[in-house]
Amino acid sequence: MxxxxxxxxxxxxxxxxxxxxxxxxxxxxxxxxxxxxxxxxxxxxxxxxxxxxxxxxxxxxxxxxxxxxxxxxxxxxxxxxxxxxxxxxxxxxxxxxxxxxxxxxxxxxxxxxxxxxxxxxxxxxxxRREYFRLTTPVVNPLKCKIPTRQGLSVEVALADISAGGVGVVIAQPLGVGFEMGAAFPGCRVELPGIGTAEFTLEIRSTWEITMKNGSKSLRAGCQFVDMRPGMQALIQRYIIKLERERIANASDRG
The missing domain is CATH 2.30.110.10 (Electron Transport, Fmn-binding Protein; Chain A)
Structure with a gap:
């Protein structure tokens, strides 16, 4: 773990x-x-x-x-x-x-x-629980596949996840307009040990961050839109799984 x-x-x-x-x-x-x-x-x-x-x-x-x-x-x-x-x-x-x-x-x-x-x-x-976010694994990070209007998809790393949305890190220009209010239906995230979550993401905030190596990346805060109950349940299960692993990890180190 x-x-x-x-x-x-x-x-x-x-x-x-x-x-x-x-x-x-x-x-x-x-x-x-x-x-x-x-x-x-x-x-x-x-x-x-x-x-x-x-x-x-x-x-x-x-x-x-x-x-x-x-x-x-x-x-x-x-x-x-x-x-x-x-x-x-x-x-x-x-x-x-x-x-x-x-x-x-x-x-x-x-x-x-x-x-x-x-x-x-x-x-x-x-x-609402969704205002509490969990940072996602640094090694083998979760990836979100975002469909584009050209019929292709881009993949971005998740920085955090909650029942209400995700934070993503975009290391380089993707040719996708990540501006405030933009919505992307059909996004997918594979949740290890849980299943595949599908949802629409709406961009709520964006800002530039500086990585440890000095390079610049874009960070975006995204909200789930019209999330189906079944998909929200998957994400809640993943959050609970992370919390349990976190507690077990702390106990092991103790």
Whole structure:
């Protein structure tokens, strides 16, 4: 599973801001809801290469701190304490909740070890799973075949995938107009171990990126249009498969 380098991220679509909580009382209420519901929290760190499962134990709005359950794996505990960025992902009443911390420390709660983080100043709360994206494998990346108006097809690598769309990287001009609003019906992606997903892609955003070797590539954020339920189920199954592999990978390294 070493080629499955996945990481949960917040969508970069322009309308994400409407799902961000900034109100301290709402953030505290959400965190306390996680406590009362006993929800598990996935914490991703070291650029998504490691994962530790935890839960919220206590929220102190006056001290602006949050206490989290200490992990059972001592190696992962030490790694997360040294991490400079931790992405916390969970759900509450079927609504996805995500926030980021740039530091975590060891503390105690009711006589046992715990993690302490600062109360987040913003939190992402989303009704729809598709706003959470998983970066796809770097080795043997997923490829999307996009039909052209000339009856041919071009192939692009997927950078990430979600239930609502994909991000693609275009390393060189393909003779296809990847401009905002362009739609491409009949696209296909082979999902290893799952099946073939077919859909229409609509370009929602494009921007230029610089690769490690200095070359320029085009990155495009694409949305699924009129996705059939069966196809969406395939993609959800693939996302779940990646998440499970990610957890197993983290456990193996621990």
């Amino acid at each position: 070493n080629d499955t380098n996945v990481m949960l991220e917040v969508s970069s679509l322009p309308d994400d801001s409407q799902f961000l909580l900034h109100n301290k009382l709402e953030i505290v209420r959400t965190l306390r809801g996680l406590i009362s519901h006993g929800e598990m929290v996935s914490s991703f760190f070291n650029e998504g290469r490691e994962l530790l499962l935890t839960s919220v134990l206590h929220v102190d709005p006056d001290a602006e701190t949050v206490l989290l359950d200490y992990g059972s794996n001592d190696v992962l505990n030490q790694h997360i304490l040294q991490a400079q960025k931790i992405i916390f992902v969970t759900s509450l009443d079927k609504v996805k909740v995500q926030w980021v911390s740039d530091a975590i420390a060891k503390d105690t709660w009711e006589g046992r070890d715990a993690f302490r983080i600062a109360l987040p100043n913003q939190m992402l709360r989303l009704q």
